[in-house]
């Protein structure tokens with residue numbers, strides 16, 4: 001089947017207005033938030049599971065690649081159609097299908113924007129916990145695909161801990177339900193397998209998510225440090241004391257400067273690092289816990305701890321953290337966000353090696369990350385128009401992930417493997433591990449049409 005015939009057939013499945021094939025459309029769908037680029041043959045925006053199923057069945061019959069896409073904010077090339085084919089963009093499937101408060105679940109289509117669901121639930125006194133910093137734009141389907149994390153994942157876990165089940169379209173168009181509202185399902189934990197599978201095994205068309213009661217009280221603090229090491233040591237000390245805050249986020253000086261140039265948060269620009277520490281839970285005992293944390297900060301040479309006194313002050317502290325990636329555009333035009341995780345006690349040592357590697361490749365690095373999880377996000381800043389610099393960026397990214405792996409950590413905390421970390425899988429997987437992953441992929445998708453070229457090196 002040639003491209004024109006494919007487009008014609010797709011127009012018979014999805015409203016022709018939502019079958020995109022102009023050069024401009026294909027260019028727009030040829031990138032995501034990574035550095036990779038490749039053009040699809042055609043883009044479809046289905047409106048129902050039935051349409052997704054028919055599109056995938058056609059792709060299966062014709063052995064054409066299909067790539068699921070939410071908002072394209074993933075940072076590892078997960079939505080780049082490296083082998084061409086059909087991009088299935090879920091933006092029209094953005095309905096909240098059922099809010100079931102007695103069972104504490106909500107069922108959504110994959111194109112719902114994460115923050116839209118969270119805002120709606122909060123009005124009803126409930127929380128959907130996973131909160132990637134991209135939540136204003138990212139979709140729940142994309143969060144499902146990447147097993148996304150966020151600041152609150154220290155206490156509440158990542159996306160997989162909040163997905164109870166899903167309706168998925170398999171490689172041949174078959175529609176299957178995995179998991180569901182009940183907590184104990186017999187058989188293989190297919191929901192667990194599919195969350196984080198980066199669209200390489202199936203496409204989610206409905207997702208059942210867990211809701212939690214909104215906390216009675218929240219306390220947010222900003223702890224200011226003269227050395228990154230003192231901030232990092234505070235993180236381990238708090239957890240070692242048996243306190244698990246809702247968030248423990250760190251920003252270093254270079255990131256704070258970039259943020260201050262963009263949004264005025266009032267970060268102390270002469271400090272080496274700050275920690276955003278948030279406690280949530282019952283009002284009873286909260287002041288004691290906050291007092292204990294301040295005491296631990298003092299033991300680790302904190303310069304000052306500021307407590308947000310109002311919701312507006314808290315929002316400002318978070319606006320700085322959530323806007324940090326965008327703000328580094330003030331320093332250099334492009335950035336690559338590395339995502340490695342290490343045991344949190346290794347943070348001081350690993351951060352210093354990361355900065356040393358940056359100096360070796362002559363590239364500035366800012367750090368803004370989920371310190372409580374030991375999940376680093378060194379942001380390498382550069383100019384994408386300079387090929388020689390881009391080459392150094394890739395080398396430095398690989399070296400940083402190697403540092404994480406050698407410290408007993410891993411090559412992704414939450415951004416997945418996609419295209420950009422295929423080579424680095426060798427830092428954590430043996431050849432037999434990879435062979436086993438390939439067998440799983442083959443069992444689900446023997447013709448390799450579901451997001452081919454991603455996650456597992458060929």
Ligand SMILES: Cc1cc2nc3c(=O)[nH]c(=O)nc-3n(C[C@H](O)[C@H](O)[C@H](O)COP(=O)(O)OP(=O)(O)OC[C@H]3O[C@@H](n4cnc5c(N)ncnc54)[C@H](O)[C@@H]3O)c2cc1C
Nearest residue numbers: 070071072073074078133134139141142145148149199204
């Ligand atoms: C500024 C910024 C901040 C970020 N902060 C965080 C953060 O704090 N935590 C974090 O985890 N990530 C973060 N990210 C990365 C990114 O936002 C997340 O990976 C997010 O989950 C991607 O959602 P999306 O809708 O953009 O998905 P996309 O990028 O469109 O897709 C992501 C992956 O999911 C697959 N997929 C999409 N829809 C489906 C579906 N319906 N079924 C199956 N697979 C599907 C895709 O094929 C792809 O492999 C950040 C990114 C940016 C740019």
